[in-house]
Every structure is written in C-alpha cells, then in structure tokens.
Amino acid sequence: MSDLLLLPDIEELVVQFLLDQEELAEFFDTAVDENGRSVDNPPADRVYSVLPGTKRFPAVRVTRFGGIPRSFRPRYLDAPQIQIDGFAPTHKLAVRLTETCASLLAERLTGTHDQGIVTGVDVGGIRPGDSDFEKIHMRLVTATIYTHPNPATGGS
C-alpha cells in the first residue's frame, strides 16, 4: 500500500458534510425544474460538486476554485478556497439556502471528518450570483477552509 500523503478532497468533504445537516433537508422537500415548473419525486440529496444533467432546484453546488497548501515540506496543511452556490426558484429562498450553508460551515465544519480534519474556517458574506439569463435565482458565498489529512482514515 502506498504511503503517499494525499490532501483532503475538500469538495467531497463539504458536500458530505452538508448532506448530513438536517437544516438543509427542508429545502429539498419540493423541487422545480430549470423553468420553474414543479416536479414530482425529486432526489432528496441535492448538494453537488457538479450539477447533474437533469437539474432540480433548490440545489447547492460546492466548487473548489483556489487556495494553496500552507506547508510544502511536508505538503500537509491545505487552505482551499471554495464557492458555495445556492440555487432556488425565488430570490428569498436562494438567500436563505446559501446563508444556511454559510452558517453551517462557520459553526460546525471544524472538526474531524472521514475525508480530512478541518482546523479552521473563514466564511464570507452572501453575494448575488448570475440571474441574468436563468429563471433560477443564485446566491453564492466563498470560504477558506484549513484542512489536513485524517490519519485514522488515511486522508483522501
């Protein structure tokens, strides 16, 4: 077995974390499609790193867009920057969904996860996302997450 040290997959870590939070479940009880039409039997776990081809909303997307490790020798402590996008059929719901994600990260993400150990989280404020071309409203928040491998699970 290789002893290569892998930094945590922050997208997987945050997606799984958010899926475990009951405060998000209420957003996914009902769903609409990209045109705002109600749909039946939507998937309940609508937190993704990549939105699926068949989109149902409200939904959350987690994307790592930057950040570099804070230690290089060894390459151990990472500081990824992520963007969390909240998509919903109304502006108000998009704000509430995104702010709920932001608050969950700020208050509960620090700690031990299977994918890695989070030692600190800096979360920004909610800001508008693209709403020029789509019927679905978008809000976003960015965060820097300080994380390193979990020795109990072998890291990523």
Add this chain to the structure above:
Amino acid sequence: MNDFEIDMPGILQILSGREASEELRTRANQAVGIAQATGPRGRHGRHVIDRITVGDTHIGPTGAVVDIDWPDSRWHLLEYGSVNNPPYRVVTNAAQQAGLTVIDERGGHV
C-alpha cells in the same frame, strides 16, 4: 513598556508610494497574462477572456490599488459561475498566482 511602535502612517505612505504602485502594476500585468493563458475558451477561438486588461492605478484607503478590468457583460458568468457552468474564477486565480488580492466591489471591475 513598548520598545517598538508600529508606524502606521509611515507604512501607509510606503504602500501608497510610487514603488508600491509600480510593483502592483507589474503583478497586475502578470495576472492578466495568466488569466488569458489559463481561462476557458469558447469553441470559436477568441473569447471573452481576451478582453481582460489592466486598468487604472489609484490610491485606496490601504494603499495603492490596481484595477483589472473585464469590460464584457458576461464576465460574471465565467468568474462566479451560473446554473450552466462552474465558477472558473479566471481573474481571482490569476491574481492570486501573481501574488495579488482581488477587490471586486465595483460592478464590472475586479
């Protein structure tokens, strides 16, 4: 007893000076080059990322500021994403690689 006092006015004076402005402008030019080299391109060749340029240099409350301009109505779709594409963060990543911090308080200017 303090043996050392931080001279904030002096630090601000340095950060607002010519050398700081020139250094920032050099890094901004690097960032624009990185953005244009690494940003996503459309199927038809030249894309909106070619419109990213270095803008004005001015003095802000914390020192010299260099604008990176992106005069395209679609810039936010590439930078922050949409339902149809992820946030590529073209300018954010390029600026960070060049050692800059992004200020995006004004619409259309980053």
